[in-house]
Amino acid sequence: MAWKILLHEGGRCLSIGSACLLLLAAITSKAQESTPESADPELSPDKDKRQRHWAFQPPRSAGAPKVSNTAWSRSFIDSYILAKLEENDLQPMADASRATLVRRLYFDLIGLPPSPRQVQSFIDDPAPDAVARLVDHLLASPRFGERWGRHWLDVVRFAESSGREFNFTYPHAWPYRDYVIDSFNADKPYDRFICEQIAGDLLPEDAYEAAEDREDRLVATSMLSFGTKRHNSGGMAYRMEIVDDQIDITCRAILGMTVACARCHDHKFDPIPTRDYYSLAGIFLSTEPLYGTIQQKYSNNPTDLLPLGPKGVELHAAAEEHEKTVGSSKKSRDEKKTELTKAEEAKKEVAKRESALEETAKKEKAAKKEVDVKQVAEKSPDAGPEVVEVKEAPPEQSTTGEELKKATGERKALEEKIARLKTELAQLEAGVVELEKNRPARPPYAMSARDRPDPADTKVAIRGELSQPGDLAPRGFLTAFPAPDVPAIDPGQSGRLQLAKWMTSRHNPLSARVVVNRVWHHLFGRGLVESVDNFGITGTPPSHRELLDAMAVEFMDDGWSIKRTVRRIVLSRTYQLNCATNEKNQKIDPENRLLWRSTPRRLPVEIIRDAVLAVSGQLELEPPAGSPVTALGDQLVRGVDTKKLQPPSNHRSIYLPVIRDYAPEMFDRFDFPSSSLVSGKRAVTNVPSQALFLRNSEFVAGQAKHAARRLLADSSAADDAGRIDLALRWTFSRPATAEEREEALKFLEQIRNPGTEVDDRDAIAWAALFVSLFSTAEFRYLVDIGE
């Protein structure tokens, strides 16, 4: 099988190579169609021109541009935006209302709706720094990491199963999820965050480092281990497949570059020779991913795991030691069993022999008798023919008795032995049962990665074929982006530490730009570079290159802080615009690329679900300990009841199990991305199956009932009109308009059917109102609320 896949690997690489060629052909032919002047030089395969691609130049802060409306801008971000707006004769729309803004900030920063009280205090706060204080409050909330950590989990295709044809559960993937959430909450500098995920195990020991922090950076390297895998495969092909995934994930997530193309040939567009790929491959081949045991059929490559907790190593050692004792006592029990079986068989044999001898002895005795009779009968005239037989009686009849005696002795000895063995076996058996009953508690575990004992360079595989080794490719990084501040790779190590340093070096033109653009994408619904995972030549050009550069430089100068980047953006006037449109702007820039307004955005599925739970009062904000996948142990996902894969939970959505190919139904409906693939940007669709889910699913119906109960129990609403108002404040963060109130009252009236169980009908009516609210556009889109 392994050999077979190896062969297929070759085929695969050729395929990729040709696919890239095909794309090149398509693009170059497109370029040829245009006039020579307009042909994009960046599409030319010319190496120098490739090198001149904007994203490959170090970001420079050019200084804020001049604008004519000097009063409008609040920050350098606004100046860059306004300059382009003025250049294109566009007028920015008005500022969003306080109510709109508070809802937008809550959802964007912590992913939960503001409570009516929170909305009101913000609206009533006259201080000029009210927005900044609210933003700081939200950034400090532990809910921030649960919102923003999920974005990163999309990018690194986090999951708790192996995916592919045999989909094994990964019971110990969840600590990475918590690591990411904690890192965002702690505002861990992004360069540190990256270094930990690539080389957390290799970072220098720090005498003052807390044990938990040390553990965190070991958990961080899970990122190299939870990718999709064929555990049924093996050998070099299996290792290369993992390495390919690791190169792909790190380069796309962090650099926005598709380096995996270079496995079989020099990259067709970007300045990445095949040799660079194998320089990276050497680093990862020298690395051992630790994903777990999965010791069962279809899994050929078990690895260690990382025991967690202050006593993790001890507990793990004790548990392993205990397992060894269980194993050896099972072995002695089994040996005893075998001994007993043998003894029983021997006894059976002897007993058989014994009874045969007894039979013979009996016969002999009888024969002797007959001979005696015959001697009497010979005198009789009626003598029969049997007389002849008797005459031929066995000659050794005299030994039978002795043999029988011996056999009986043997049998008795064996019987004694068996009795003894049985007692001994019972003791051993009890010992095993006792040992199995008293298994010491295991610590929690995490995935991780570590250097292999024999780090080494690898050879280029010509056209990606492992069977055709070419030159040795010394371990290293992408040669197009040298970083003089990065130390040489220690030959005794894998080189991951230096790779991490190179990726986060200020000389690296990509990492800061890519992550700042990701932040922008999440706050505006579109990146300044739309192809958020692709900053190469085939990526989309930036709409505001100078702004992106200025922000990237600021980001690095300011300690690679995600929170402060978010803060800078949300405090800009650009972010705080309303969603209104006007005809002129619409005509000039219908897609709002230049950001003359705020584009209404749909909330991601996790946030829609969390908001439903928040409204119903059922949301459990306390993070769960671990993941339900841990209890499933190592198994094939296909053998697990789908209900057990997604047990009921009221925790925030980020804590739901992420089983590859088995996302919760709501996630499938609302564009949750494939957890097997890198996904910096989710699709946003608007399809009837979503409407069916909101209108009819058990989940929404159940939560609507809870919301109704909560509403009816709320003493702050005195009457139906007040309750309607409160329901809208919960769901839309605003009071009902007079028109809405009237309509809702009529709706409730129609459903409450007087006569039959009034209480129940009342609850049904209010639950129906909530289903209605959950199904609206306003509930799941960030739109203008009005004053």
Place this chain on the structure above:
Amino acid sequence: MSLEPENLSRRNWLKLGSCGFGSLALAGLTGQGHAGPQTPRAPHFTPRAKRMIFLFMNGGPSQQDTLDYKPKLFEEDGKQGKNKQKLLAPLWKFSQHGKSGLWISELLPHLAKQADHLCVVNSMQTDSRAHPLAIPQLHTGSFQFVRPSLGAWVLYGLGSPNQNLPGYVTIKPTRTFGGPSNYGNAFLPSAYQATRIGWEGQPVKDAKIGNLSNKEAGPEISGKILDLSQSMNRRLLQRSGRDPEVQGVIDSLNLSNNMQEAIPQVLDLARESPETLKLYGVGGKDTDDFGRQCLLARQLVESGVRFVEIANSGWDQHSALDTALPKRCREVDQPIAALLIDLERRGLLDDTLVFWGGEFGRQPETQILSGKVAVGRDHNAAGYTIWMAGGGVRGGLVHGTTDDLGYEAVHDKVHLHDLHATMLHLLGLDHTKLTYRYGGRDFRLTNIHGHVVEGLLT
């Protein structure tokens, strides 16, 4: 422009339309104004088939015992084969059928009567003879990577005629060997994954599509709930300057209402005549379940579903070939023949593409597994048989041959990529142009492979 995942609003569909998709064919059967991901789109060229039914025989049916007649294999029975085992003659008789004189074994008496509809390809090849790899390759074109399934590509390329029904439905899919990724969307928007009805092993009469009614509220209150939501949405539409996303929500709510009425109707076998039910073998001892599946497939495509896959499992005869294979054939033979008859009499066969096949085929040699007495055959990826019928394929045709014993395809070989290219071609899609950009590259179902097999086309 970028084809990466996008907000699939009307605007973006228009954008896609200007980039190799031809003009946007708005308004399907419902005449809705908002263009969703399932809105019909013009094919690349005039299609020969407008919809497709994919009959998946999970496990790898034995071609030597069904459709690839090998007289020499009868003669050489028991002789040493070129691999490790002895040759095994087909256990059933073959005879010729229809005007075309197709050789079909006695295991498929009903299908044999439809011989002149069948376009049989005896020279199929695929890249792996292991189920875990071959099943994803059959469904997604790839086993190395997670890729969109054939149905997802078709729905992405063409949309679906009826906005009140899902455009891509899979009935009783397997959870093994890739499981849901065999009908998944991978990097395409999730709207292109199949709607699943049941799981493998579950009787289809117990399988349902979820969320089609509000059980808590009942239809009357549910209607009022919808009215109230829509009223609020319309006000928001005014307030937001006719935001296309808000319009999208309004449309999708309307469609959901149509859908929850339409789907139960389409899935209701009670409206079929007793004669039709009997034709498909509904109620029959062996044929009930697959008969229902075939009938559902017909109802779905007839109602405007673009792509339907149905599955029958247990075609992996390493042993018990003599008893298990006839049972499988009994289960599917009459229902499939009925499907062809029924499609034809309803005038649908001409533009419906029907595919039958497994992930690979089987060997001419016998295989006796330890502990088993009965004979079986091992997997074969180098030569196997599939057939297609209906829209645009030549009925009564046998394309390609294997060697005398059926070890491997020797003439007019058709690789799985070629088959995929041909299927897309029949549906009016150029497999080299049906692309989606993900991670900086344009991907397609056939990767860089695939040639349309002209010989199969009418």
